[in-house]
Amino acid sequence: GRGEVGHESESENILSGFKTSTVLSDSAREKNIFIHGKLADQDAVVILEKTPIREDTLAEIFSGSRLKLEMRNDIYCTYQLQAPPHLNEIKTTVVCPATEKHVKKYQRQESSLVEETGTDYQSITLPYIQKQSFSVQWVYNILEKKAEAERIVYEDPDPEVGFVLLPDFKWDQKQMICILIAITHQRDIRSLRDLSSEHIPLLQNIFQKGKEAILQRYNLPASKLRIYLHYQPSYYHLHVHFTKLGYEAPGCGVERAHLLADVIQNLQSDPDYYKNRTLYFPLRADDGLLSKFREQQC
């Protein structure tokens, strides 16, 4: 029961009775897996995650393991190494009984890459966005200082080229990872697709003044910054992300992010680049826009 906080102890293997229903998600990169199933007739979520490799165990791993050669090419060899189990543990978390909320929390949605021509944008995406009329009231609250005013790092109040720069609220501001967002005062630019050469001064202003403000406030030079837009964005009011290079921010992958510097160059060489260009982006399986694409493209 509650309060029996365990000192490390041998326990019967309660997992030998666990019946897997489904893998909710897993990460090959992080070496973890989230599993939904039954433990003695109760719903349970079991999370397995391999432990990091500790420097102080290396000597014992090298001397006490079995090796199987996999591949040899030039100076490179790869092996499968079987380490002594006590040096290679798996951190295991059991949530039992688990509610539906636990199950949903750990469930991953697969994404599919969508190909959107300029025409697709007009006939599929734009009508979908307009019909959904996602609220961006929280953005207007920021721009009007009705909320989060004390969090603003920098503001250029100009109605044409101005913007507000503030920390993304995913960032606790303790880690030096630096996640900020610049939100434009102009309210009629939904996304990359609405940009044309007339917006170059706005974009250059965000690029320059954003970098300066971050250097002043966080002492981070421009060469340490990844400055980009998302397409599709998570809300349809133009905003630019600033994150620290080296921090692999979710959404900074090539399939969704567009470097602001590239966007400016592209608009300089072709004013209608983002009106006509085919753009690629991932959509989650449960995204309504994905269904619209599937209907129209089949």
Place this chain on the structure above:
Amino acid sequence: GRGEVGHESESENILSGFKTSTVLSDSAREKNIFIHGKLADQDAVVILEKTPIREDTLAEIFSGSRLKLEMRNDIYCTYQLQAPPHLNEIKTTVVCPATEKHVKKYQRQESSLVEETGTDYQSITLPYIQKQSFSVQWVYNILEKKAEAERIVYEDPDPEVGFVLLPDFKWDQKQMICILIAITHQRDIRSLRDLSSEHIPLLQNIFQKGKEAILQRYNLPASKLRIYLHYQPSYYHLHVHFTKLGYEAPGCGVERAHLLADVIQNLQSDPDYYKNRTLYFPLRADDGLLSKFREQQC
């Protein structure tokens, strides 16, 4: 020696004689560690990375493991799990003899974003690449079937538009993360910068046939693939990366990756796009190219 391309086999534990000098870097998130040391008096780099947890081994892990209770609180328990060694392998890569370059490559370093105009490429980057003359012998071994021949997933032997598709050796091929590389038979294309409209047929061929081969072999449709090039690449022989969407492959960030579909579109609208365009990419603090940029741009 060379040419003894390994079929999986038991090998003596060559690592029992490995003497660690220093840990170059490690990642608690990714459960890997990069170690510099000596193997029979030769410099060597050893990379250990825990393998992802496979769904098809879960039942055996649950029934065949030992559990130690760590913590119990309300509906949450955590355990240390000791799995049977054959279900919990550590992927091991040995580079031996390792050059100073290998050691540097794996050493943790901060990166800086570099801005490279077309002129910078000609005056700074190209001379640097030519002077370094990085060996791509291992690439030629693959193209000539002197190594890794049995790993080839698909080949188009055409000397102009042909390529070899094979799993990246970061990938153990058990996980459905799908990391493959297409290497061109053409040997004179160093990178994105060398591409012009004449290469569109080559790029389209890789795009189409690569997708088809991956669908056939791995049953993964194109909509689940991220297909991209790196700039700067890690070796100067043109190659294209295929990774599964949802797997956050290292190097798939917007600051280094270029979607093949975008590259093709850009070359279609401007044959010299990659000759003239300013490109941005991160370079590590110890990269000789970064020093060259700092010298010339100050």
